[in-house]
Amino acid sequence: MSVESPPMISAISATLASMSLLIFSTGRYLRHLGYEVLYVRNFTDVDDKIIARANELGEDPISLSRRYCEEFCQDMLHLHCLPPSFEPRVSDHMLQIIDMIKQILDNGYAYRIDGDVYFNVYKFPEYGRLSGRKLEDNRAGERVAVDSRKKNPADFALWKAAKEGEPSWESPWGLGRPGWHIECSAMSAAYLGYSFDIHGGGMDLVFPHHENEIAQSCAACKESNIRYWIHNGFVTVDSEKMSKSLGNFFTIRQVIDLYHPLALRLFLMGTHYRSPINYSDVQLESASDRIFYIYQTLHDCVNVLSQNDVAVQVDLIPPDTANCINNFQNIFVDSMSDDLHTPVVLAAISEPLKTINDLLHTRKGKKQEFRIESLGALEKTIKNVLTVLGLVPTSYSEVLQQLREKALKRAKLTEDQVLEKIEERTAARRNKEYEKSDVIRKDLAAVGIALMDGADGTTWRPAVPLALQEEKVTAT
Numbered sequence: 001m002s003v004e005s006p007p008m009i010s011a012i013s014a015t016l017a018s019m020s021l022l023i024f025s026t027g028r029y030l031r032h033l034g035y036e037v038l039y040v041r042n043f044t045d046v047d048d049k050i051i052a053r054a055n056e057l058g059e060d061p062i063s064l065s066r067r068y069c070e071e072f073c074q075d076m077l078h079l080h081c082l083p084p085s086f087e088p089r090v091s092d093h094m095l096q097i098i099d100m101i102k103q104i105l106d107n108g109y110a111y112r113i114d115g116d117v118y119f120n121v122y123k124f125p126e127y128g129r130l131s132g133r134k135l136e137d138n139r140a141g142e143r144v145a146v147d148s149r150k151k152n153p154a155d156f157a158l159w160k161a162a163k164e165g166e167p168s169w170e171s172p173w174g175l176g177r178p179g180w181h182i183e184c185s186a187m188s189a190a191y192l193g194y195s196f197d198i199h200g201g202g203m204d205l206v207f208p209h210h211e212n213e214i215a216q217s218c219a220a221c222k223e224s225n226i227r228y229w230i231h232n233g234f235v236t237v238d239s240e241k242m243s244k245s246l247g248n249f250f251t252i253r254q255v256i257d258l259y260h261p262l263a264l265r266l267f268l269m270g271t272h273y274r275s276p277i278n279y280s281d282v283q284l285e286s287a288s289d290r291i292f293y294i295y296q297t298l299h300d301c302v303n304v305l306s307q308n309d310v311a312v313q314v315d316l317i318p319p320d321t322a323n324c325i326n327n328f329q330n331i332f333v334d335s336m337s338d339d340l341h342t343p344v345v346l347a348a349i350s351e352p353l354k355t356i357n358d359l360l361h362t363r364k365g366k367k368q369e370f371r372i373e374s375l376g377a378l379e380k381t382i383k384n385v386l387t388v389l390g391l392v393p394t395s396y397s398e399v400l401q402q403l404r405e406k407a408l409k410r411a412k413l414t415e416d417q418v419l420e421k422i423e424e425r426t427a428a429r430r431n432k433e434y435e436k437s438d439v440i441r442k443d444l445a446a447v448g449i450a451l452m453d454g455a456d457g458t459t460w461r462p463a464v465p466l467a468l469q470e471e472k473v474t475a476t
Contacts, residue, residue: 025273025340025389026198026230027082032388041084042187043069045091047180051166061167062091075252078261080390086191090183094169097178097186100220101158101171109219113149115161115174121154124215130229131207156212158182181212189217194224203231233276242279250279258410260403262391263288269342269389282471285448285464291391292403292462294382297353299396300360301379308372321355321374325381328352332385345385352378407462411447418449422458425451442466 030037044050045065054061069089076083090097101117104110109123121127121135128134135154157179162168168175178186188196194217201210210229217224234241237248255264267287271277317325328348335344356378359365368374386392393399408415425440441451450463 025269025336025342026200028388028390029336029340037085038192039082039084040086040088040188040191042184043087043089044180044183045069045089046167046177046183047090055165065089065091078252078256079265080262082390088187088191090178090187091167093183093187093190094171094178096190097182098159098169098171100186100189100216101178101182103220104158104216107219109216110158111151112173115159115176116149116157117159117173118150118155119158119212119216119219120151121156121215122152124219126218127154127215128211130214131211133207133211156181156208158216181209182216184209185213185217185220189221189224194221196226198228198230199226200230200232203233206231230273232273233271235277235279237279239278255284258406259284259288260291260399260406262393262399263291263403263406266291266346266391269391270346272339272341272343274339282464282468285468288403288406288462289464292400294349294353294386294391295393295396295400295403296461297356297360298379298382299400301356301375302396304360305372305376305379316370316373317377318368318370318374321377324352324355325377328381328385332388336388342389345389349382349385352382356382403462407448411444411449413447413449418444418460422451422460426458 027037027039043065045062050065051061054064057064073083073087101110104119105112105117110117110119112118135152159171159173159182160176160179161173162175162177166177168177188199199210199213206229210231214224214226236242237246237250240246240248242248242250252264263284264287267284268277270283270287328351331348332345335341335348356375359368359371359375359378365371383392404415408418421440421444425437428434428436428440444451444460445463446466448463448465449460452459452461
């Protein structure tokens, strides 16, 4: 299994869009099914954009890339992404890249011009089989560099002759560096062989990048074969493409400064990986609210279970609870096995969570026979699914507190200030100043703090701010 990481990897558009499938879902689910997973995530640390940026900053391109790679790995750790088996970088694999270019030249699929090496697309009749494009559709200058020396406009560089101000390496064709596409074929072949199961990346990589990978890999080794190419949709912001020019560009660090990383993860998994992910405040607030509900329900359930030392016995679980569990498990397996439909799984979790809350809080539920056994079975089932989805926190109580802290930060309040408002509202209700009481509740709700009145007094929890709730209803 291979997935590619773009060079400037601290931005949400460059990481979350291109990594959402393989990092968030595939590896864990394949392991859950019993497969051994060899996961390779390669880094492009030498390319035109990196060199240009490094020259602007007066920094060594490799050092700049290394710094961004380290930042990226930290972001993935925050998002509970499993680490890869191998994480190769272009700068460490020049020998493999040069060897593959030699193979392609020896097999007659490439040609040399003044220290450059180009792949001849007309030598590969199957060019275009992934994207469905025809050679006559490929015009120079449209994602293919213009160079009058090339035999065909669509020919692409395997090796570029050295230029002043650029890093370079020795090769049989003189000093230079690899073209963009060859590195991925060489590194995947080095760690996975010429044939492997899954290759992933963003929709924008279908052409020309992955198309060129197929051509050059097959040119180097005719047995080359990738069984499944999987591409994910782009990130949009309020339905507009995310880009620096539009000023709607967010880094992962900026997002998780205000929202818990697991809320961001849930948000991303709430959209099927092939579809565009529409980033918006209301979507993030909804995901944060949803994950709080999930963890609060499981926290309450575990607390009750800890007071009752009862082993889960399947034959003691009532038919209604057993059906709820079986239905959820079937939806989980069917949906994940059908192109990783994580949104369906996340929607289906509502029913077992509702059943837990009924057993915990309703009069009828508290009296149900084998209540503790039912709670134990439901909690175990939900936790198993959340584990596969990478959504299990270290501690329910700890993550709930962290979610509260993030909500307070978004509301620009401290917990002491919220508690003062609760006391003020309690006094107003005691004095029958109900209008004042309602104003306090609404003011807090407006910034995402919901008050809950119970037998033991008033508590608070994070919620979607009122204005965003109305926006959500309008959008729906």
